[in-house]
Amino acid sequence: MTVSRTLAGGRNVRPDVQERVMAAVKELGYYRNENARSLRPGQPSGLVGVAITNLANPYYGNFALGVEEVAAEHGRRILLGNTGEDDARERQLVSDFIGRQVDGLILVPTSGDAAHLRPERLGDVPLVLASRRVPGLDVDTVLLDDVGGAFRGTRSLLDAGHTRIGFLGNRSSVFTGERRYRGYERAMLEHGVPIDPKIVFRDQQDVAAATRAAKAMFDVADPPTAVFSANNRNTIGAIREIGRRIRDGEPLHPAVVSFDDFELSELMPVPVTVIDHDARLLGREAATLLFSRLDGTAEDGPRTVELPVSIEFP
Amino acid sequence: MTVSRTLAGGRNVRPDVQERVMAAVKELGYYRNENARSLRPGQPSGLVGVAITNLANPYYGNFALGVEEVAAEHGRRILLGNTGEDDARERQLVSDFIGRQVDGLILVPTSGDAAHLRPERLGDVPLVLASRRVPGLDVDTVLLDDVGGAFRGTRSLLDAGHTRIGFLGNRSSVFTGERRYRGYERAMLEHGVPIDPKIVFRDQQDVAAATRAAKAMFDVADPPTAVFSANNRNTIGAIREIGRRIRDGEPLHPAVVSFDDFELSELMPVPVTVIDHDARLLGREAATLLFSRLDGTAEDGPRTVELPVSIEFP
DNA sequence: CGCTATGTTGGTAACGTTACCAACCGCGGG
DNA sequence: CCCGCGGTTGGTAACGTTACCAACATAGCG
Numbered sequence: 001m002t003v004s005r006t007l008a009g010g011r012n013v014r015p016d017v018q019e020r021v022m023a024a025v026k027e028l029g030y031y032r033n034e035n036a037r038s039l040r041p042g043q044p045s046g047l048v049g050v051a052i053t054n055l056a057n058p059y060y061g062n063f064a065l066g067v068e069e070v071a072a073e074h075g076r077r078i079l080l081g082n083t084g085e086d087d088a089r090e091r092q093l094v095s096d097f098i099g100r101q102v103d104g105l106i107l108v109p110t111s112g113d114a115a116h117l118r119p120e121r122l123g124d125v126p127l128v129l130a131s132r133r134v135p136g137l138d139v140d141t142v143l144l145d146d147v148g149g150a151f152r153g154t155r156s157l158l159d160a161g162h163t164r165i166g167f168l169g170n171r172s173s174v175f176t177g178e179r180r181y182r183g184y185e186r187a188m189l190e191h192g193v194p195i196d197p198k199i200v201f202r203d204q205q206d207v208a209a210a211t212r213a214a215k216a217m218f219d220v221a222d223p224p225t226a227v228f229s230a231n232n233r234n235t236i237g238a239i240r241e242i243g244r245r246i247r248d249g250e251p252l253h254p255a256v257v258s259f260d261d262f263e264l265s266e267l268m269p270v271p272v273t274v275i276d277h278d279a280r281l282l283g284r285e286a287a288t289l290l291f292s293r294l295d296g297t298a299e300d301g302p303r304t305v306e307l308p309v310s311i312e313f314p
Numbered sequence: 315m316t317v318s319r320t321l322a323g324g325r326n327v328r329p330d331v332q333e334r335v336m337a338a339v340k341e342l343g344y345y346r347n348e349n350a351r352s353l354r355p356g357q358p359s360g361l362v363g364v365a366i367t368n369l370a371n372p373y374y375g376n377f378a379l380g381v382e383e384v385a386a387e388h389g390r391r392i393l394l395g396n397t398g399e400d401d402a403r404e405r406q407l408v409s410d411f412i413g414r415q416v417d418g419l420i421l422v423p424t425s426g427d428a429a430h431l432r433p434e435r436l437g438d439v440p441l442v443l444a445s446r447r448v449p450g451l452d453v454d455t456v457l458l459d460d461v462g463g464a465f466r467g468t469r470s471l472l473d474a475g476h477t478r479i480g481f482l483g484n485r486s487s488v489f490t491g492e493r494r495y496r497g498y499e500r501a502m503l504e505h506g507v508p509i510d511p512k513i514v515f516r517d518q519q520d521v522a523a524a525t526r527a528a529k530a531m532f533d534v535a536d537p538p539t540a541v542f543s544a545n546n547r548n549t550i551g552a553i554r555e556i557g558r559r560i561r562d563g564e565p566l567h568p569a570v571v572s573f574d575d576f577e578l579s580e581l582m583p584v585p586v587t588v589i590d591h592d593a594r595l596l597g598r599e600a601a602t603l604l605f606s607r608l609d610g611t612a613e614d615g616p617r618t619v620e621l622p623v624s625i626e627f628p
Numbered sequence: 629c630g631c632t633a634t635g636t637t638g639g640t641a642a643c644g645t646t647a648c649c650a651a652c653c654g655c656g657g658g
Numbered sequence: 659c660c661c662g663c664g665g666t667t668g669g670t671a672a673c674g675t676t677a678c679c680a681a682c683a684t685a686g687c688g
Binding site (some may be wrong): 029031032033034035036038039044053054056057058060062063064068069072077078080081082089094096098100101120121123165166183197207236240242262263264266267268269280313 | 350361370576
């Protein structure tokens with residue numbers, strides 16, 4: 001007990017005894033067993049379970065960094081899992097996290113069903129969703145202003161006089177894919193410009209697929225004069241294809257709007273407008289939301305934080 | 315005990331009892347407490363502590379992904395911490411990891427001293443270092459072929475006839491910074507080309523600093539005709555500065571060799587040779603090394619794995 | 629000098645788990 | 659019919675920690 005008290009701050013332990021304890025700790029290389037510690041009822045584990053879809057994507061690396069920072073500020077550690085968009089893996093991770101007594105969960109959900117995330121399954125472990133919502137699950141969520149960003153980005157093309165604007169993005173079953181398409185659609189409708197399905201490609205998850213889609217887009221009889229790309233992966237693919245054609249002497253010079261920033265965008269062969277946002281901040285917000293729940297300082301109902309995006313013209 | 319046995323696989327439990335246990339587990343939303351489980355002597359925690367220097371860098375995101383993948387294949391979870399190149403933070407993370415009974419540690423060490431990583435401090439927790447070594451610490455390590463890559467990259471410039479080759483990189487106290495400079499140096503010496511300190515810049519950790527260094531490099535009286543950049547951050551900075559000058563009409567057209575790949579390198583205003591490598595594989599190797607120790611299948615002495623790099627000409 | 633108040637110290641129990649052991653069951657064989 | 663054996667079941671202890679309580683020491687006060 002004296003050792004426990006000393007390590008807990010030393011209240012009501014004589015200073016000389018504290019010194020002897022510390023000396024013994026050092027000599028023996030003693031580390032307090034945090035697992036045994038959290039075994040006692042009421043003791044938090046100090047762990048936060050974080051599951052993201054793809055750590056290789058710098059966007060999620062930054063997100064994880066934001067979460068880690070705020071967790072560290074609150075003296076918590078993170079347990080990290082990568083789902084790879086796999087439903088089964090997500091379920092497995094969540095069970096394991098709960099088995100390890102995490103104080104809370106932060107999830108970028110895969111699009112599947114929500115059964116394993118229901119409150120009755122999670123017990124009293126608070127959950128925060130990031131980037132995406134899960135249908136039928138009403139919990140704390142941090143999102144980007146996908147719709148607004150896509151709307152404003154598309155509108156800037158329309159205002160510049162473009163009427164043939166291609167779309168590259170994720171399938172609609174991906175939450176952000178759907179939202180960003182909605183923004184594009186709304187801008188087109190409001191300007192009375194019809195959407196031509198022949199230059200709308202909504203099924204690309206990686207750069208290779210995006211390159212193929214861009215190829216098909218510029219091969220149509222009446223190719224677009226501008227492209228709206230709904231994410232990083234699609235932008236890289238589009239510009240790769242456009243750059244190839246320009247090098248080959250084709251006389252095309254489309255304007256590009258990219259949801260998601262990327263490095264050296266100012267050096268591209270065509271002007272790129274970037275819809276920029278801060279993944280790290282998104283992570284910080286998610287963690288802040290979680291800890292406000294844990295500290296009991298949160299209001300009752302589920303909250304949604306929608307972070308603004310900024311538009312950077314070339 | 316019957317529940318424990320059932321969840322452990324069901325040996326010597328009647329099938330109908332197993333079913334009743336499973337039904338109760340489902341109904342009650344029971345999760346086995348992994349922390350209590352690892353409290354029993356001899357039971358591993360199934361946790362691996364991973365500390366990296368900068369999660370925002372896609373290189374380390376990929377590294378972490380590789381570690382996570384292999385850990386998952388071995389039924390382990392990772393505890394992730396970001397050190398931000400801060401020694402104190404690294405010490406704190408390591409203590410906490412040990413307190414949480416991790417089965418092993420994987421570290422991208424900050425350059426500081428090694429006292430807290432000595433075997434007597436770590437007990438019997440195996441340690442694997444990644445990307446960098448720690449002076450005086452002889453443990454399992456995974457590295458890139460920094461020296462060889464930098465040597466071959468620099469040699470390709472020399473073979474192309476360049477004799478004024480600038481260098482951009484990290485300070486020499488960073489392990490990779492020192493090694494990559496050594497490769498550059500060796501190639502220059504072997505070709506009998508003197509190194510001009512006026513075009514060697516070795517203190518840039520981020521893109522802004524790299525841009526300033528590149529500016530200074532091209533402002534000297536006799537500017538370089540080629541640049542060797544020792545990492546991603548410096549390459550981006552260099553190309554940003556070179557691109558700006560080309561746009562402004564300056565008649566420069568340096569060749570660039572970049573240690574580290576980056577996207578759209580083929581679209582740059584100057585040809586970029588890339589020294590490419592696989593951070594994810596590095597992470598996988600680190601984890602493989604660790605688990606071979608844990609399974610007892612490892613040989614005795616500390617091992618070093620040096621992964622090859624590939625050179626991609628524009 | 630005795631009483632109380634305060635500070636210090638350590639004994640005990642409990643957290644959830646599983647190795648070990650003891651008890652019990654039914655079955656086959658002598 | 660009884661013995662022994664293998665399969666099944668649950669009681670107990672221990673892992674390392676801390677809340678709680680009891681015991682003790684010391685100081686302050688009347």
